[in-house]
Amino acid sequence: xxxxxxxxxxxxxxxxxxxxxxxxxxxxxxxxxxxxxxxxxxxxxxxxxxxxxxxxxxxxxxxxxxxxxxxxxxxxxxxxxxxxxxxxxxxxxxxxxxxxxxxxxxxxxxxxxxxxxxxxxxxxxxxxxxxxxxxxxxxxxxxxx
Numbered sequence: 001x002x003x004x005x006x007x008x009x010x011x012x013x014x015x016x017x018x019x020x021x022x023x024x025x026x027x028x029x030x031x032x033x034x035x036x037x038x039x040x041x042x043x044x045x046x047x048x049x050x051x052x053x054x055x056x057x058x059x060x061x062x063x064x065x066x067x068x069x070x071x072x073x074x075x076x077x078x079x080x081x082x083x084x085x086x087x088x089x090x091x092x093x094x095x096x097x098x099x100x101x102x103x104x105x106x107x108x109x110x111x112x113x114x115x116x117x118x119x120x121x122x123x124x125x126x127x128x129x130x131x132x133x134x135x136x137x138x139x140x141x142x143x144x145x
């Protein structure tokens with residue numbers, strides 16, 4: 001995921017104020033960090049700004065990071081992704097799409113990402129997110145189809 005230097009600068013605030021999800025754009029693709037398969041969130045505060053080395057560490061207090069810059073542009077999609085897919089990357093895809101975040105109440109939200117590749121909105125990634133301020137549970141759950 002791009003933006004490691006910015007994440008290093010802002011993540012202490014995200015943790016302090018119990019931010020559940022961080023949405024970023026610019027990269028013309030979709031990616032979400034892990035929190036469902038091994039309910040482990042990751043932090044990139046170990047990023048080395050000098051040499052660019054990045055070793056994410058497990059940190060349940062870190063937010064879920066979502067890169068959602070796949071609304072379309074003249075340059076096309078960003079298909080140059082790190083291979084193999086890193087363990088902290090729960091889902092990623094280089095296709096056009098959009099997301100919805102439905103706030104259900106003060107403790108829960110339902111997030112879903114929809115692939116719009118051929119003009120059809122297909123739900124491809126989804127999860128329930130617990131608000132860690134009002135409902136301090138250190139996990140999110142993948143929604144069942």
